[in-house]
Amino acid sequence: MNQPMEHDIWFYRAKQDWLTISAIIGAGPWSHVSFHAQQAAEKCLKGFLRFKMAEPPKIHDLTRLLSIAKGYDPSLDSLEDDCNILTQYAIDARYEDIEDEFDE
Numbered sequence: 001m002n003q004p005m006e007h008d009i010w011f012y013r014a015k016q017d018w019l020t021i022s023a024i025i026g027a028g029p030w031s032h033v034s035f036h037a038q039q040a041a042e043k044c045l046k047g048f049l050r051f052k053m054a055e056p057p058k059i060h061d062l063t064r065l066l067s068i069a070k071g072y073d074p075s076l077d078s079l080e081d082d083c084n085i086l087t088q089y090a091i092d093a094r095y096e097d098i099e100d101e102f103d104e
Helices: 006-024 030-051 062-070 074-090 096-101
Strands: none
Touching: 006 030, 030 062, 030 074, 062 074
């Protein structure tokens, strides 16, 4: 049996986050939806970098990951605004005291 390529593992994990989002989007909490959205985007970017044979840095900053990815595909520039928004949810969504800041 063939071993999955490392980029395939990143994309599989991103799909798991997407499935989690799909399951909870109607009920929330929005902090969890936001967190899994950031995680899915991070894993997709890291999967893309592994596909291009680059070693993704161990960071959660989507803007920095996107900057590296754009070196391989400049058309990814269109994702910059989304990455700027989602980056904050890597950390913020983990803290209950700011739960009220998350909404649809």
